[in-house]
Amino acid sequence: MSKIWDAIIIGGGAAGLFCAGVAGQLGKQVLVLDHAEILGEKIRISGGGRCNFTNLHSSPANFLSLNPHFVKSALARYPSKEFIKLVSSYGINYHEKHQGQLFCDDSAKQIIDLLMAECAKGRVAIRNPVVIESIAQDQEHWLVQTNAGSEKTKSVVMATGGLPVPAIGATAYSLDIAKQFGLSVVDPRPALVPLSFTADTFGDLYDLAGLSLPVRIASGSKGHRYGACRFNEDVLLTHKGLSGPAVLQASSYWVEGEPIHIDWLGAVEVAGGFNCDALFADEDNRTKLTETILASVLPQRLAKAFAEQKNLLGRKWAEVSKKDRQALKELLTNWSVKPAGTLGWKKAEVMLGGVDTKDLDGQTMMSRQHTGLFFIGECVDVTGHLGGHNFQWAWASGFACAQAL
Ligand SMILES: Cc1cc2nc3c(=O)[nH]c(=O)nc-3n(C[C@H](O)[C@H](O)[C@H](O)COP(=O)(O)OP(=O)(O)OC[C@H]3O[C@@H](n4cnc5c(N)ncnc54)[C@H](O)[C@@H]3O)c2cc1C
Structure with missing residues (x-):
């Protein structure tokens, strides 16, 4: 365990992989750990297999949170047009379906491939499937214990998403870690659900x-x-x-x-x-x-x-x-x-509630109480309207966090 990572990101979904790629390209040494056999499963099933990856009109008005102002900084620093530029740079064709909703012409897999390519550019290390057994703070470092050994890092980024679709590996792990370190959690509830x-x-x-x-x-x-x-x-x-x-x-x-x-x-x-x-x-x-x-x-x-x-x-x-x-x-x-x-978590698209934004810094997504502990993506009490806003939050919160690692 001699190596000290700049960041270990727990959860290699939309927010985690995006944050890892950005941080890696900023020169950070980043390790992504995920318990799933296959990464990006939620992206794969999103938008009916075509991934509604953002929305042209995404703005703070499209998000529910106990603090509706929380999203403003992250969305302003990484608006939808930035992700659209990235998508275009990979030659991914897309179309607007309805009210600014952008979908891949071909397949959601193109977005997963984009995220993996961005991680490769940033020399991000990815390990999966790995079981995370514990996360502890050790003076100025963090210790992440897994079934494959122990890792030391300057920062831990929790990005395990929300509770919808337990069949593809959704867990409440980020919420459990938030509670372990004394952050408040707004009761999770199925949303965007029949x-x-x-x-x-x-x-x-x-x-x-x-x-x-x-x-x-x-x-x-x-x-x-x-x-x-x-x-x-x-x-x-x-x-x-x-x-x-x-x-x-x-x-x-x-x-x-x-x-x-x-x-x-x-x-x-x-x-x-x-x-x-x-x-x-x-x-x-x-x-x-x-x-x-x-x-x-x-x-x-x-x-x-x-x-x-x-x-x-x-x-x-x-x-x-x-x-x-x-x-x-x-x-x-x-x-x-x-x-x-x-119809519950099985049929919900997103989670309402999550880590209370009052305990997070809106510029960086870092815990106000614990230096080096970050929460991004769906595990935060920020829930988008239908139409690509939830992915936009994953990108924007991941970007904000990456700048601060
Ligand atoms: C059917 C469906 C369709 C959707 N369609 C759209 C859409 O078209 N547009 C849109 O904007 N949003 C859509 N969403 C919502 C969107 O998928 C999520 O908001 C987004 O994926 C959240 O990103 P995330 O990185 O926070 O979490 P996820 O993308 O869910 O990633 C979480 C990662 O953490 C891992 N993980 C979980 N628990 C653990 C653990 N204990 N240890 C280690 N790893 C763990 C998971 O394996 C996963 O890889 C859809 C959701 C569903 C369910």
């Missing part, structure tokens, strides 16, 4: 599994730790409840026991704007069936299900009472429903 419902709240909508449509969704509340949100995105009806980008986004803000709100007509695009009252007051609609009127602005199967839910199936509009019209309008524009829960 929501489940009970039969009495969801009714016949289970029969519409597979249906997807644009909606306006709202969840959370002002008093909640991460506040409230409103998104215009697609919702997907499934056999278990609701998924799709709208619901994944809303899940990060959802407070257990409280409803989410869906305006099924909120994203209907009609020249001059859409107004539910105008649709209902249209004289031409008087002789039409309720489900036919609804089908002019909604998918037919959903229009029928909503008419049925309000006992208006087969009823001519002229025969529908004012009270029933009001109830239908409420259902269409403010469907307020309490999810039973989420």
Whole structure:
């Protein structure tokens, strides 16, 4: 154990490998340790296999954290355009899918290869699979004990990610180390995750599994730790409840026991704007069936299900009472429903919560109490919106840390 590393990075995922490459190229002697047989598994499965590696519009407003200001410094020093430049320098072709989301044209493996190539340029040593048995502070150095021996280092960077998808090796190790050294941890919770419902709240909508449509969704509340949100995105009806980008986004803000709100007509695009009252007051609609009127602005199967839910199936509009019209309008524009829960860590894309940013320096990602102990990536209480923001946080926090090693 004569060698003293400048940094040992625990976790060779997005943040860990990126930080290692940058630090190595700055001349630091860096060792990455990971318990997985294969590195970068989360990158490989990300973005449906094409890795939504950043977002053109990534800004502090796209992140949830107990301290929303924490991300500002790191994002400003390593904005998305820097990672895009790096991707381009490797000749990786990419495209914008939706609202600034950038995906590889071919495969997420290209991003893993890029990170490995950056590490090779920086002469980073990588060892995996290795079991980390303990991390201890020894005067001005750190000791990392593994099943393959002991290593000494000036700094330890915790980059073991979040708890989603335990099947590919997710653990709470960074959170355990944070607690071991007295840092606070904000309760972890699955986020960007589908929501489940009970039969009495969801009714016949289970029969519409597979249906997807644009909606306006709202969840959370002002008093909640991460506040409230409103998104215009697609919702997907499934056999278990609701998924799709709208619901994944809303899940990060959802407070257990409280409803989410869906305006099924909120994203209907009609020249001059859409107004539910105008649709209902249209004289031409008087002789039409309720489900036919609804089908002019909604998918037919959903229009029928909503008419049925309000006992208006087969009823001519002229025969529908004012009270029933009001109830239908409420259902269409403010469907307020309490999810039973989420589909949990197995299906979540990210972790909400993590190492409390009040105990970290936002410029360097270092523990305020322990010189040389850093936390980067998803293990920190910083959670991005859907759309490439979580990888952008991995790159930005990894970059900030690398400058300080
Ligand atoms: C299905 C899915 C799709 C996603 N798609 C996108 C997307 O398209 N765009 C986006 O921005 N984000 C996406 N994400 C989120 C993104 O993958 C993560 O936010 C990002 O990978 C976090 O980077 P990280 O380095 O902090 O953690 P990870 O990339 O998860 O890396 C953590 C590393 O630590 C290792 N490790 C864990 N525990 C230990 C331990 N005890 N000892 C040693 N090593 C350990 C793991 O093996 C892993 O290599 C997706 C997530 C999922 C689950």
